[in-house]
Amino acid sequence: MFDPLVIRKQFPSLSLTVGKFPAVYFDGPGGTQVPQQVIDAVTHYYLEMNCNTEGAFLTSQKNDQMLANAHAAMADFFNARSPGEIAFSLNMTTHAFNVSRAIGKMLKPGDELVVTVLDHESNVSPWQVLEEYGVKVQTIDIRTEDCTLDLRDLDSKLTKRTKVVAIGYASNAVGTINPLKEVIARAHELGALVFVDAVHYAPHGPIDVQALDCDFLACSAYKFFGPHVGVLYGKQEVLDQLPVYKVRPAHDRFETGTQNHEGIAGALASLEYLAELGRQYGGNYFDRYPGMKGRRLHLKASLSLIEAYEQQVFGRLIQGLQQIPGVKIWGITDKNQLNRRTPTAAFTIQGFSPREVTEPLGKQGFFLWEGDFYAQALIERLGLFESGGVVRLGLLHYNTDEEVDRFLSALEVLVRRR
Numbered sequence: 079m080f081d082p083l084v085i086r087k088q089f090p091s092l093s094l095t096v097g098k099f100p101a102v103y104f105d106g107p108g109g110t111q112v113p114q115q116v117i118d119a120v121t122h123y124y125l126e127m128n129c130n131t132e133g134a135f136l137t138s139q140k141n142d143q144m145l146a147n148a149h150a151a152m153a154d155f156f157n158a159r160s161p162g163e164i165a166f167s168l169n170m171t172t173h174a175f176n177v178s179r180a181i182g183k184m185l186k187p188g189d190e191l192v193v194t195v196l197d198h199e200s201n202v203s204p205w206q207v208l209e210e211y212g213v214k215v216q217t218i219d220i221r222t223e224d225c226t227l228d229l230r231d232l233d234s235k236l237t238k239r240t241k242v243v244a245i246g247y248a249s250n251a252v253g254t255i256n257p258l259k260e261v262i263a264r265a266h267e268l269g270a271l272v273f274v275d276a277v278h279y280a281p282h283g284p285i286d287v288q289a290l291d292c293d294f295l296a297c298s299a300y301k302f303f304g305p306h307v308g309v310l311y312g313k314q315e316v317l318d319q320l321p322v323y324k325v326r327p328a329h330d331r332f333e334t335g336t337q338n339h340e341g342i343a344g345a346l347a348s349l350e351y352l353a354e355l356g357r358q359y360g361g362n363y364f365d366r367y368p369g370m371k372g373r374r375l376h377l378k379a380s381l382s383l384i385e386a387y388e389q390q391v392f393g394r395l396i397q398g399l400q401q402i403p404g405v406k407i408w409g410i411t412d413k414n415q416l417n418r419r420t421p422t423a424a425f426t427i428q429g430f431s432p433r434e435v436t437e438p439l440g441k442q443g444f445f446l447w448e449g450d451f452y453a454q455a456l457i458e459r460l461g462l463f464e465s466g467g468v469v470r471l472g473l474l475h476y477n478t479d480e481e482v483d484r485f486l487s488a489l490e491v492l493v494r495r496r
């Protein structure tokens with residue numbers, strides 16, 4: 079059986095204290111903690127393979143092997159066709175700008191791009207800058223009542239002129255998971271490419287780029303228990319046609335210059351951690367993935383297991399928040415619809431600025447973000463920008479019912495004290 083208390087032992091930073099209070103990490107959407115095996119892998123890199131690539135000697139050969147394995151592991155994580163469809167780099171934002179810059183060279187005045195109000199600015203600005211080519215950027219609105227995409231607006235703005243749809247897998251502010259398959263199929267019917275930002279979604283559920291049929295998908299290892307490294311999936315036939323800038327002798331167009339090898343070693347270890355979780359505890363989910371085996375299957379089962387566990391803890395959180403006077407939760411709250419969102423809650427409290435919530439609770443060991451988290455268009459659309467945005471509480475599979483209960487009690491005391 080999956081036991082979060084056993085899992086937590088593998089994450090040394092979770093035992094931090096703030097004065098007399100145990101730290102409660104609800105800041106996952108901003109970045110996750112790492113298991114010991116990630117820390118060990120980074121150290122091991124420095125001890126045994128700290129070197130550049132493609133040399134005829136031991137450390138370089140070990141480094142090459144590790145890098146090949148890291149690409150293969152990411153291909154497994156995404157269910158990509160081959161490791162050649164994977165590129166590492168600094169972070170997701172850098173990948174998005176690289177892809178947009180390359181696509182920009184193929185655009186003509188009159189072409190259109192589609193972005194959404196729900197997205198993090200890292201999947202908006204890289205497309206807006208292409209207006210310099212004379213293209214028009216259309217923005218899909220949301221339904222403010224539950225912070226889901228307005229699919230009628232999407233339908234009206236997707237046309238034969240649309241060349242790219244840039245869309246998030248899930249919102250890092252309010253947790254909404256977008257109906258990607260539907261959107262991608264519609265975009266492809268019209269001949270548009272689709273770039274998916276999976277940064278927020280990646281630690282919460284299984285990703286299958288073949289089932290989605292997206293053209294690009296980017297995420298960041300520091301959001302799924304690894305170091306600060308960005309990862310890009312690109313469909314091979316699309317990558318082949320993309321006029322990406324590169325240095326003349328370099329093999330790779332997306333991995334410019336020497337990569338963060340130690341970070342990639344850590345990213346590989348984060349996937350090995352997840353795969354082991356799936357292998358050990360995810361047996362009930364193997365049937366969901368016919369045709370997959372080994373690490374690929376274990377990664378899928380792992381994320382299915384995590385999804386089920388997180389939904390249960392999140393249900394408890396939402397139910398508790400709804401009982402605290404003055405709390406308004408932004409996004410889907412219907413308990414039968416919680417599978418349409420990640421376990422990331424955004425809320426405001428009447429009479430409190432978001433900072434007036436996170437600051438006192440921070441002193442009691444609760445690590446929570448407030449603000450817009452670069453989902454600025456969304457926070458503006460909800461009319462919350464001037465008042466400091468929202469409080470964001472993000473759960474991960476290492477968070478527990480007990481932490482949620484402790485948080486709800488502390489929040490209740492804070493609210494009632496006013």
Ligand SMILES: Cc1ncc(COP(=O)(O)O)c(C=O)c1O
Nearest residue numbers: 169170171198200250277278298
């Ligand atoms: C949904 C989403 N997209 C993109 C980003 C940017 O990712 P990176 O820091 O890897 O550039 C973030 C970071 O918080 C995010 O949450």
